[in-house]
Amino acid sequence: xxxxxxxxxxxxxxxxxxxxxxxxxxxxxxxxxxxxxxxxxxxxxxxxxxxxxxxxxxxxxxxxxxxxxxxxxxxxxxxxxxxxxxxxxxxxxxxxxxxxxxxxxxxxxxxxxxxxxxxxxxxxxxxxxxxxxxxxxxxxxxxxxxxxxxxxxxxxxxxxxxxxxxxxxxxxxxxxxxxxxxxxxxxxxxxxxxxxxxxxxxxxxxxxxxxxxxxxxxxxxxxxxxxxxxxxxxxxxxxxxxxxxxxxxxxxxxxxxxxxxxxxxxxxxxxxxxxxxxxxxxxxxxxxxxxxxxxxxxxxxxxxxxxxxxxxx
Amino acid sequence: xxxxxxxxxxxxxxxxxxxxxxxxxxxxxxxxxxxxxxxxxxxxxxxxxxxxxxxxxxxxxxxxxxxxxxxxxxxxxxxxxxxxxxxxxxxxxxxxxxxxxxxxxxxxxxxxxxxxxxxxxxxxxxxxxxxxxxxxxxxxxxxxxxxxxxxxxxxxxxxxxxxxxxxxxxxxxxxxxxxxx
Numbered sequence: 001x002x003x004x005x006x007x008x009x010x011x012x013x014x015x016x017x018x019x020x021x022x023x024x025x026x027x028x029x030x031x032x033x034x035x036x037x038x039x040x041x042x043x044x045x046x047x048x049x050x051x052x053x054x055x056x057x058x059x060x061x062x063x064x065x066x067x068x069x070x071x072x073x074x075x076x077x078x079x080x081x082x083x084x085x086x087x088x089x090x091x092x093x094x095x096x097x098x099x100x101x102x103x104x105x106x107x108x109x110x111x112x113x114x115x116x117x118x119x120x121x122x123x124x125x126x127x128x129x130x131x132x133x134x135x136x137x138x139x140x141x142x143x144x145x146x147x148x149x150x151x152x153x154x155x156x157x158x159x160x161x162x163x164x165x166x167x168x169x170x171x172x173x174x175x176x177x178x179x180x181x182x183x184x185x186x187x188x189x190x191x192x193x194x195x196x197x198x199x200x201x202x203x204x205x206x207x208x209x210x211x212x213x214x215x216x217x218x219x220x221x222x223x224x225x226x227x228x229x230x231x232x233x234x235x236x237x238x239x240x241x242x243x244x245x246x247x248x249x250x251x252x253x254x255x256x257x258x259x260x261x262x263x264x265x266x267x268x269x270x271x272x273x274x275x276x277x278x279x280x281x282x283x284x285x286x287x288x289x290x291x292x293x294x295x296x297x298x299x300x301x302x303x304x305x306x307x308x309x310x311x312x313x
Numbered sequence: 314x315x316x317x318x319x320x321x322x323x324x325x326x327x328x329x330x331x332x333x334x335x336x337x338x339x340x341x342x343x344x345x346x347x348x349x350x351x352x353x354x355x356x357x358x359x360x361x362x363x364x365x366x367x368x369x370x371x372x373x374x375x376x377x378x379x380x381x382x383x384x385x386x387x388x389x390x391x392x393x394x395x396x397x398x399x400x401x402x403x404x405x406x407x408x409x410x411x412x413x414x415x416x417x418x419x420x421x422x423x424x425x426x427x428x429x430x431x432x433x434x435x436x437x438x439x440x441x442x443x444x445x446x447x448x449x450x451x452x453x454x455x456x457x458x459x460x461x462x463x464x465x466x467x468x469x470x471x472x473x474x475x476x477x478x479x480x481x482x483x484x485x486x487x488x489x490x491x492x493x494x
Contacts, residue, residue, distance in 0.1 A: 031401065033447035035387060051363070060399045073401045074421070074447050075391040075414055085384035092378050101373040104364035114399045139379065145371030158404030158430055181367030183357065193405045207405070226360055232403055259353030264360060269403070274451060301350040304361060311401065311450040 011297035021290065021302060026282035029055035029309040031272065033074040035082040037089040039313060044093025051103040052305040053228065053265055055152050055189055056090060058083050058109070060116035061126075061168070068125035070111050080129045083109065087133050087149060095143045103146065108187045108228075109133065110152030113165040123171025126151050127224070130184040131177055144182055151186030152228075155218045157193040157207035162214035169222040176224045187228040188219035189267045197244035199251045212249050213257070220253060220261040227263040228307070231285035234278055242280075243288035247299060254298045263289060265305030272309050282308040390414065390421070394466050400425045400439070401450070407437060410465040413474055417489045419445060424488050426476055428463035436464035436478050440491050454491050458484065 027050045030043065035058070047054060058078050059070035069079040078086075087109045094105055109130060111122070133149040151172060155165050172186055192215050194207030203213045219227035229246040246263060254260035268285035270276075280288065286306040293299045352358055359365035392415045400409040409427040416422075421443040429435045436458035443450040458464055462479025469475070472489040487494050 033443070033450070035384070037381065037384075039448075060397075071397060071399065073399065074443075075395045075397065075412070075423075076388055078387075079385070081382070082384045082387070085381055088381045092381065096376045096378055098376075102364065104368060112399075114404075116397075116399070136379075136381070141374030141377065141379065142371055143374060145368050145373055148368070156404035158408070181359070181365065185357070185360065191404060220356075223355055226356075230403070259356075260350070262350035262352065262356075262361070272401075300348055302348040304363065313446075313448045 023283035023286040023290075024052065024304065024306050025050070026268075026286070026306040026308045027052050027054045028271075029053075029057070029267070029307045030313060031057050031073065031309060031311050032059075032086070033072060033311075033313050035078050035086040037085055040086045040089040041093035043313075044090035044095075045097040047094055047105075048097035048099065049103075050094075051100075051105060053106045053108060053187070053307055054090075055108040055110050055187070055228070055267070055307060055309065056087065057152065057154060057309070058086075058111060060112050060114040061118045061122040063117045063122070068117070068122055071116055080125060084129055084133055084136075088136050091133070091137065091143065091147055091149065095147060098146065101146060105147040106150055107147065108150045108152035108189070110154060110187075110189065112154040113156065113160040113168060113190070114154070115160055118160045118164050118168050120167040120171035123168035123173075124175050125171075126168075127172040127175035127184055127186075130186075131175060134179070134182050134184055138179070138182065144180075148182055149184065151184060151224070153186060153188055153190065153218070154230075155188050155190035155215075157191060157195070157210040157215065161208060162210050162218075166214065166217055166222070169218055169225060173222050173224050183224070185224045185226055187226050187264060189228040189230060190215075190218065191230045191232075192242070192245040192249055195245045196248055197239075197241050199248050201255075203252065203256065212252050216249050216253050216257060216261060219249070221257060227261060228265050228267050228305075229263050229289060230269070231266045231280055231289050232269050232273075234280045234284065240288040240292060243285075243292035246289065247292035247295065250293065250299045251296060260299045262299070262301045263293065263303060265303055265307065266290075268306070268308045270308050272311050282306045392416075394469055398427075400427075401441060401452075402439070405430050407439060408433065408463065410463055413466050413469055413488065415472070415488075416445070417472055421445065421447070422472070422488050424466065424474060424486065426464040426466045434460050434462055436460075436462060438464060438476065438486055440488065456486070456491070456493070458482075458493075 059072040062071035273279040414423040
């Protein structure tokens with residue numbers, strides 16, 4: 001009987017509860033290795049029939065020659081000005097090519113917490129950059145009826161410590177603004193590495209000095225943040241480790257931090273892995289997270305979006 | 314009817330289980346419909362809308378480009394040893410110490426030195442090859458060194474890299490042929 005009572009209290013749904021909704025068509029996100037505006041325009045144009053969210057990740061936070069930006073995987077510095085022009089080119093390519101004005105695109109301009117200059121000042125600069133991109137979108141003729149820019153951070157527990165990473169989020173929050181409803185939110189498309197894949201009843205440790213509460217703060221607790229969890233690894237059948245790690249944090253959020261956390265969509269890296277069978281395909285990642293969130297009455301939702309990231313530029 | 318106490322407990326438990334399972338299945342069935350989350354204060358419901366209500370009020374603009382602020386061109390990638398721990402991998406796979414990159418045979422070759430994240434004693438080199446314009450990239454190989462700690466690239470001569478493990482073991486790796494030499 002004690003078991004049954006605990007089941008009711010925790011809101012567990014029967015094992016095997018599974019949504020029968022189909023995964024949405026996934027969008028193509030990219031690890032960008034260029035800020036060439038023609039290339040970015042063409043990428044946006046190629047995505048013209050997509051709706052939902054696309055992440056463009058430009059690399060780790062960096063500071064050089066008096067300006068913030070990123071240090072890219074091609075080992076070169078991209079300034080805020082270059083990234084701004086690149087993102088605007090992508091948005092322009094999408095808008096002038098889209099054949100359906102009812103489509104709506106959220107473009108998340110991303111960085112990471114992969115050491116470098118992760119911190120408060122970079123977060124402020126990143127949010128200001130996203131504000132400027134949205135101001136450009138709003139300039140007549142306004143594209144804001146069909147697309148918006150958000151920030152993004154690949155916050156992983158294996159990289160910078162939580163204090164440094166949360167300082168980035170707090171800096172970003174300083175420059176959160178919502179002119180006419182167009183808020184420059186950010187998506188956390190990072191991991192919950194090392195976090196437990198089940199609800200423990202406490203704020204449990206993850207990798208390094210990270211706790212579940214730190215992950216929750218980055219993805220949800222700080223006002224501009226919305227979670228777009230990595231559901232990368234294709235686990236043994238029935239385990240769905242990444243999805244369960246995020247659902248456990250969502251449930252912790254319900255019990256300890258004023259309300260459940262609701263992922264905005266799922267992010268996979270099937271294309272970036274070279275279509276490795278060790279990685280989830282976009283629909284698999286979405287389904288795992290969807291099933292995990294709907295395994296408990298306190299975290300029930302329908303995930304709206306799925307995106308898969310590629311190295312192809 | 315005189316039912317033994319133990320049987321009554323079992324029956325009561327079974328009924329309670331059926332009630333809980335029934336409620337659960339009803340909720341699970343409801344998830345077959347699109348379900349909008351109940352958000353706490355401070356979180357914006359329009360984020361979860363396919364198209365936010367406020368955006369619907371904005372008339373569609375013509376599909377004509379508008380000026381973009383000019384930005385300086387790319388400065389070009391670094392060459393040689395780069396003291397950056399950033400690698401193109403999920404954080405849970407490798408802990409990178411540093412890297413080397415250069416053009417080799419009309420392609421960019423990058424060699425990342427470090428260890429497995431799950432086993433810091435297991436040194437690794439990861440080779441990634443990209444087209445000259447970085448439009449295509451692939452991880453060409455992952456090479457395990459001895460179990461003597463994380464690797465670091467300490468010198469480079471052409472494409473021959475000198476690699477040292479945390480415990481001091483030195484080896485040489487040819488980035489062009491992807492072999493220890």
